[in-house]
Amino acid sequence: MKAYTEYLWFNTKNRKELVNISAEVEKHVKQSGVQEGFCLVSAMHITSGIWVNDEEPGLKEDLMEFLDKLAPFKPEYRHHRTGEDNADAHLKRSILHHQVVLPITKGRLDLGPWEQVFYAEFDGQRRKRVVVKIIGE
Amino acid sequence: MKAYTEYLWFNTKNRKELVNISAEVEKHVKQSGVQEGFCLVSAMHITSGIWVNDEEPGLKEDLMEFLDKLAPFKPEYRHHRTGEDNADAHLKRSILHHQVVLPITKGRLDLGPWEQVFYAEFDGQRRKRVVVKIIGE
Amino acid sequence: MKAYTEYLWFNTKNRKELVNISAEVEKHVKQSGVQEGFCLVSAMHITSGIWVNDEEPGLKEDLMEFLDKLAPFKPEYRHHRTGEDNADAHLKRSILHHQVVLPITKGRLDLGPWEQVFYAEFDGQRRKRVVVKIIGE
Numbered sequence: 046m047k048a049y050t051e052y053l054w055f056n057t058k059n060r061k062e063l064v065n066i067s068a069e070v071e072k073h074v075k076q077s078g079v080q081e082g083f084c085l086v087s088a089m090h091i092t093s094g095i096w097v098n099d100e101e102p103g104l105k106e107d108l109m110e111f112l113d114k115l116a117p118f119k120p121e122y123r124h125h126r127t128g129e130d131n132a133d134a135h136l137k138r139s140i141l142h143h144q145v146v147l148p149i150t151k152g153r154l155d156l157g158p159w160e161q162v163f164y165a166e167f168d169g170q171r172r173k174r175v176v177v178k179i180i181g182e
Numbered sequence: 183m184k185a186y187t188e189y190l191w192f193n194t195k196n197r198k199e200l201v202n203i204s205a206e207v208e209k210h211v212k213q214s215g216v217q218e219g220f221c222l223v224s225a226m227h228i229t230s231g232i233w234v235n236d237e238e239p240g241l242k243e244d245l246m247e248f249l250d251k252l253a254p255f256k257p258e259y260r261h262h263r264t265g266e267d268n269a270d271a272h273l274k275r276s277i278l279h280h281q282v283v284l285p286i287t288k289g290r291l292d293l294g295p296w297e298q299v300f301y302a303e304f305d306g307q308r309r310k311r312v313v314v315k316i317i318g319e
Numbered sequence: 320m321k322a323y324t325e326y327l328w329f330n331t332k333n334r335k336e337l338v339n340i341s342a343e344v345e346k347h348v349k350q351s352g353v354q355e356g357f358c359l360v361s362a363m364h365i366t367s368g369i370w371v372n373d374e375e376p377g378l379k380e381d382l383m384e385f386l387d388k389l390a391p392f393k394p395e396y397r398h399h400r401t402g403e404d405n406a407d408a409h410l411k412r413s414i415l416h417h418q419v420v421l422p423i424t425k426g427r428l429d430l431g432p433w434e435q436v437f438y439a440e441f442d443g444q445r446r447k448r449v450v451v452k453i454i455g456e
Binding site for chain 2: 096104
Binding site for chain 3: 183218219220233234235236238239240241243244245248252277278279282283285287292293294295296297317318319
């Protein structure tokens with residue numbers, strides 16, 4: 046069994062952003078040399094997640110608006126008693142989910158025709174990490 | 183390490199449907215010959231997901247109503263400027279999540295007593311795929 | 320490839336509770352002897368989930384209040400025609416998600432600095448199980 050581990054760093058311009066990381070993840074799959082296996086992509090900071098969906102600007106705005114409506118940015122969260130102001134970002138990560146497992150078949154990510162992998166930042170403008178871990182043969 | 187890959191095809195009668203795929207996934211686990219490992223079940227189309235819960239008709243209706251309330255079908259999504267009408271289905275997949283990893287122990291799916299695996303279709307009536315990928319020994 | 324399987328049992332005092340299981344999962348990672356691999360943590364009962372986030376009391380209350388608002392405890396669910404009263408717990412598990420895959424690197428859980436693993440109980444006060452399954456080398 047082969048194992049390959051890499052960390053992707055992000056420092057987004059905006060507080061909230063969807064960053065398409067499909068090509069970068071695919072690059073690591075090739076570097077790993079794994080032909081058949083799983084590729085875990087997991088946000089290591091607890092205010093960001095991973096999303097697998099369409100590279101379509103309108104939909105990306107719809108998603109962010111949808112998450113804002115479910116978990117709005119507002120002062121009243123209990124978490125803010127600690128001095129933080131990002132409880133909404135913790136909740137957004139929690140419902141979108143913070144990780145995916147991508148199948149690798151014949152040395153490539155085995156995704157559907159429109160599946161793209163996004164880093165979903167909900168409290169950015171600082172350096173944050175995603176782990177890409179591949180196991181297989 | 184063994185690897186086994188299969189694709190399940192769906193073409194649901196209704197636009198929205200929950201299809202119990204437990205027996206089919208279990209069949210592939212047996213065919214794989216894997217005794218100890220992981221079975222990834224992942225919806226490859228970006229308007230459907232995977233749900234692990236109870237085979238109880240009332241609850242299945244509750245889930246669909248719940249998701250409809252959170253992400254209603256409506257004309258106003260930005261994604262619809264592309265001519266599509268299924269933004270709600272993208273959002274439903276996003277919060278339900280589109281994949282699960284099922285443990286395989288002693289050659290069987292190692293699920294809880296009521297855990298059943300469902301394909302969750304939110305924009306059906308056309309051919310769509312799910313990947314079942316098994317790794318282990 | 321090594322495989323290691325363990326079941327964690329819970330019987331929470333309260334109906335709803337977040338139980339930090341990071342140390343227990345880490346203990347099983349060590350016992351498995353796996354240096355590089357994946358650790359699946361999955362709730363086997365369909366009214367509980369797994370959450371990876373911050374050990375901060377205010378945020379934990381925020382999460383539970385947030386899920387209560389999205390999927391309130393109430394009599395009107397169709398699932399309750401079966402005599403059950405826990406449809407809200409099924410829905411909470413469904414949006415929080417019931418499992419995570421944790422990377423193992425150099426024999427340790429490869430988590431971000433604030434990532435803690437929680438068992439999220441939504442219908443407790445009875446014995447329930449979580450499977451911890453590790454594969455790797």
